[in-house]
Amino acid sequence: MSQPRRPRRSQAGGYARGDETRQRIIAAAVKLFGEHGFAGASTRDIAAAAGVNAPALQYYFENKEGVYLACAEFIADDIRTRFEPAMRHAAGVLKGEGDMHALIDAFMSLHEVMLDMVLSDPQASNRRLFVAREVAGEEPRVASTLLEQRLKQPLNKLRLTLLARISGTTTRDPVTRIRLLTLKGQILPFFYPPGGCLDELGWKAIDAAKGALLKATVMEQTHTLLESWQSSR
Template structure:
């Protein structure tokens, strides 16, 4: 897909009105891209839903690819407002602290922000569908590239660095990354497959009391696992070979 040109904006006093028009087009496009997908949603439908004419859409976004890019950028910016403070705080902790408690607290703060985003951030069904379609890999690659660059990569990088420093491993070690993903997976199940998760618990919804239980349980498990990995890493570093030996998988297969 060709790179779209920089979006045009009205000059002088037209900024406020132009921004409002642009916002309406993006909201309409997210709804239609979510419901129909990029290929099936037409620029004419997007313009009609936004209450503008087709030339206005072209004026602000050049073409449908430009609209899709703007949708991904808007959603990435919205998501990043939740994570920016805790990511910046975690980066500062990594630079200034070696204390395991401070590092664990920094990771849990990111995890809490994730829970807050999943449980309380306003999301329409169209926004959820937009993300689902993007994750399926059938939508334009530029959407994933924007979300990766603006949200996922910085969030995952700082999280991997925290797990690595706590456990005495490398941030790009597959074990480190699997551990990071597994810690976040405790919450992601309630976001990706909420019906199944609630069914297992016998819950119809996550009310305030159940949310406290969910979040406190995840925090306790996360803290326990991170401390355990820290202890294992410290023991490995103190071993005669200084932790130089590669990890070995313990086999339970019986021989003979």
């Protein structure tokens, strides 16, 4: 696959950003690119899965490279949008003289968004497969690079700064960075169900009730750790 070029038509003009047909094509393409890779997902299969005819892909995206780029941009922008309110709140707390409760609450809000995406987003597994292929070097790093620039870098900076303020350390302190990794690590076992975590839990799937239990448990553990690091500063 060559590096995808931007579609000939601007995404902002000619048709609405939220156009239903366009979004159906993107949703179908994310799933098929994730399952079969760029080479294995044909435009014919994408069109069929989206319930449109093949020329519709050319109309909206010009070619398969354009479809892939649109998928990458959609994934990055949609995830950033989900985090945006919690990130704005955290930035506001850090700019002010927020007390320890406000700092912990801001960190917990960011953690909650990630848990909700992992445990209750029906499209999460498709998106993870799409990005995972890039990380594995199977496809050009398009979505993963956009995610790094638009979300991961600013989000990690916020979380590190919050954690440093809570624990009385600095963002450069290795302990602060290790602690942040351990907090992220609480979520990682649930990123790719079904998997080892289901075997450990004795579950066949993570339904709404089990997802709520997982979220509540991880949130409680995170809050306990943050309070412990704050009290020992």
